[in-house]
Amino acid sequence: RTIATTSNLIQKRLYDDTDPVTCQIYCYGPLLHTVQMARLYKDSKTFVDMKLKNRPEETMEDYNAFMAKRNNSPTEAEIRDFVDTHFEERGKEFEPWIPDDWKEHPSFLDAINDPDLRQWGADLNGIWKELGRKMIDDVHKNPEFYSIIPVDHPVIVPGGRFIEFYYWDSYWIIRGLLYSEMFDTARGMIENFLSIVQRFGFIPNGGRVYYSKRSQPPLLTAMVHAYVEFTKDYSFAIDALDILEHEFEYWMNNHTVQVKGYDVAIYKDASTGPRPESYSEDVISSSDFSTDEEKEHHYSELKAGAESGMDFSARWFIHENGTNDGNLTNLKTRSIVPVELNAILYWNAKMIAEFHDKAGNKAKSAEYELKAAKILEAIQAVHWNEEAGVWLDYDMINQKPRNYFVPTNLAPLWTGAYNRNDSEKISASVLKYIDDLKLDSYPGGVPNTLAQTGEQWDFPNVWPPMQYLLVVGLDNLGTVEAKNLSKKWGYRWVKSNFEAYKQTQTMFEKYDALRFGGHGGGGEYEVQKGFGWSNGVIVEFLTKYGGELSLSNSAVPTGDDAL
């Protein structure tokens, strides 16, 4: 299979404001406002996932007539009736699908010694079948009836309310699939993303048109790298190079600002209005602002937060007093330079350089090495904080580092965005940072922040991709102390997830730092079950530790007892 190369067409599409016609229903406009503000469903995402019964133009005509007839003030019952007449239930875009390459007994299971952990690994492998989604032909023939973004290959979704692909989730899902030897499914998901970059110029937050003006942390190149590491099929990466470069340039050209004379990337969004999938929630939180302009700024900060994947968190609050106090009205996501985004872009440049080198294109490889070196310099100048002994986000409003814990403060260890000659020094300072903050004292894993705001990316919630970042980052650092802590946290994560699974037969999207085996909560929707990235991380950790890890000493561990 070959991948068509990018062209000016992508540039045109990227800057051209012609949204799909379905966007008039699902992304913005009066119909969306009327229905979402009626709060017909417990979860606001329900409505924007429902299929149209008629063409969007016809639906809009009916809507205009409906509103005119009711003097623009329909009752809730009338709106419900309108929705029932014009929309189908959610989920109509998929047909049952069992991945063709699913294996009953992938060999990672043989590497797990503990019988209970091995059975759990088999259960998790079985969950891939439940999370698979294939689009029906009609989605390709009549895309304007659906909010789903049509893609050629079936995908593994996160689960629960998330029945479409999510960009950054897919990195951990794909790694899990590769360990489960589901190479075709993994490759299909990557090919979908490559074709999406060709169509949109970048990868939307998730597989719905209403997500199409923002992205998520750019991990496509890392997905390709993981696929190539497993399959050794370098030609796949080489064929994809144009597209990977395009995505990289999209971020560097559209998401960078200047800080201390360096180009650094931030999260942002290119649409107006509230998030369609959380419309009334955003309108409510915007009611603190009086002018339309202020409300619009607030919506942009919310959507930039969603682009970061950490929606929402005190990580993105800048209070008037310069701290991370406050609530959603203090969101200033676009004014905070995030460590991991720049660390990931560095990684992307390095991997693109590596693929060019494999292709024998030394000039291009050198060009991307140079881009990586520039990003590294920026990370060192803007994010590294000698006093804290770690990398920190940067507050552009108050022109100061933000000395608040987030696992992403260690992201450069994960992506290799630091000078290897400094490993010993960095190891000493990072471990002291961890010690000072007592990050090793939580029985359920390292919390995402130390701020308890009720937002889902704050204390005490623990998120699988962030545990992965910490465990892999510390392991990469390579000193004995860092490797030991990495293993300790890896073991703890497996055991705590296992405990939750043993009690509930469920994998959760997020967990609880304070409770060994406890799941997370808070935020604007119920904790979700499934769950793509949780399973991916555990399948990888079971492969990594399965030979040595045993549950026999699995009494509720705290701190040092976890091993």
Ligand SMILES: OC[C@H]1O[C@H](O[C@H]2O[C@H](CO)[C@@H](O)[C@H](O)[C@H]2O)[C@H](O)[C@@H](O)[C@@H]1O
């Ligand atoms: O509907 C609210 C938000 O839901 C998504 O965010 C959360 O789930 C995603 C899928 O697992 C995950 O990628 C993200 O990190 C979570 O915070 C969605 O991505 C948001 O855009 C949306 O507003």
